[in-house]
Amino acid sequence: MKFIIKTERGLENIVVNHLKDLVENFNYITSPDGYQGIVIVEAEEDIRDKILQIPEVDSVLKVDYEVETDFEKIVNMAEKIKEHINENETFAVETKKRGKQDFNSVDVNIVLGAKLKDLTNAEVNLTNPDKVIYVEVFKHKTYICIGKKDEYKGKKYTKEKINARTLFKKISIVQLPYLEDIKACRKFGEAIGRSAQAFEVKELIIAPKDKVDAYELMEFIKGVKIGQISRYEIQKKAYPFEIKKVPVYVHDLYQTVRDKRRNNRLLIITDPKGEEIIKIKDKLKEDLKKKKEIVVFCGSREGIPKGVFRFADYIIDLSPHMTFATEHAIPAALIALWTVFRESFDDDYEREDDKNIDQ
Known part of the structure; x- marks a missing residue:
């Protein structure tokens, strides 16, 4: 049996040395064709469980078929792969191509996927398939590994996970700017x-609360733009869907309160003088779900002015006896709100179960 082990670059020999302590006899190749982060292991028995005992191992694939790296030969393996897919299952093809060939990964995914669909009548499901056909292409050899759903690697985006954007797309952040120190302004x-x-x-x-130094505010806003773009560029590469830049505005704090204090809006201030979130979460989670x-409101060097407190629906102490640094206020608040909001879906699920039991 052959196995493809994936690890961080430079850790290939460490993986092999640890594997020698767990398995008596096996052959191996580290960095095949010069590609780091890969170890190909051959053993007489299934040693996946032993391989996964090594923390340096990111993932392991059991090789089901091996073929010469040639496009026609690879896609013709559909005749053998079909035996692993039932008609009532869904599948996806994921190809990882290394080196220069006269075809690309998408070509393999499309043609091999189409052949398998014709041969099995199974449906393609790129989001949450029952079976995944991993095609690992190297210079001279291609290895085909067939796994069950999530057997080898988890999925970031599945229907089973509630999309956090359900909440975050409804949230407006009102941020007091960090001012008075030019260098710190841009950093924060x-x-x-x-x-x-x-x-x-x-x-x-x-949202400044009064007259501020224009140049300090300018540096702060420049920093906001730099930070936003750096994250946006990462998101574009990481996410399989379209990402939009968050709109950024400047508005007087008190006028913002007036504008936002309307029907179907929820105003929240995070402040150490507020209530613990655990004590208000039952009411809060219903409001988070219903409000448009x-x-x-997040403070900076100074907290939100006390006069604004009268207009808030909730004043929340996120972490009693502690105060967050300015740069941690947004993540801390949003993660706390998401945790509460997420519970509302579990509650609905439980209530539906109760109905089914009663019936």
Whole structure:
């Protein structure tokens, strides 16, 4: 049996040395064709469980078929692969191509996938398939590994997971700018811009509470832009769907309160003088689910002015006896709100189960 082990670059020999302590006889190749992060192991028995005892191992694939690296020969393996797929199952083909060939990964995915569909009548499911056909292409050899759903690697985006954007797309962040120190202004601005974009909130409002130094505010906003763009560029590469930049505005704090204090809006202030979230979460989670917009006010060097407290629906102490640094306010608040919001879906599920039991 052959296995393809994937690890961090430079850890190939460490994996082999640890495997020698667990398995008596096996052959191996590290960095085949010069590609780091790969170890190909051959043993007489199934040693996947032993391989996965090594923390340096990211994932392991059992090789079901081996073929010469030639496009026609690879896609013709559909005749053998079909034996592993039932008509009532879904499948996906994932190809990892290394080196220069006269075909690309997409070619293999499309043609091999189409052949398998014709041969098995099974449906293709790229999001959450029952079986995955991993095609690992090297310079001279190609290995085909067939796994069950999530057997080898977890999925980031599945229907079983509730999309956090369900909440975050309704949240407007009102942020007091960090001012008075030019160098720090840009530094904290970057962190805030990065956080707002990371959570893909509805909007970020920079809200001074009174007259401020224009150049300090300028540096802060420059930092917000730098942080936002850096995160946005990462998101474009990491996500399999379209990402939009979070709109950023400047508005007077008190006028923002007036504008946002409307029907079907929820105003939340995070402050050490507030209530513990555990004590209000039952009511809060219902409001988070029902309200059209959730407005979260975050302080900086100074907290939100006390006069604004009268207009808030909730004043929440996220971590009693502790205060968060300016750059941590947005992530801390949004993660706390998501945790509460997520419970509302579990409650609905439980209530539906209760109905079924009663019936």
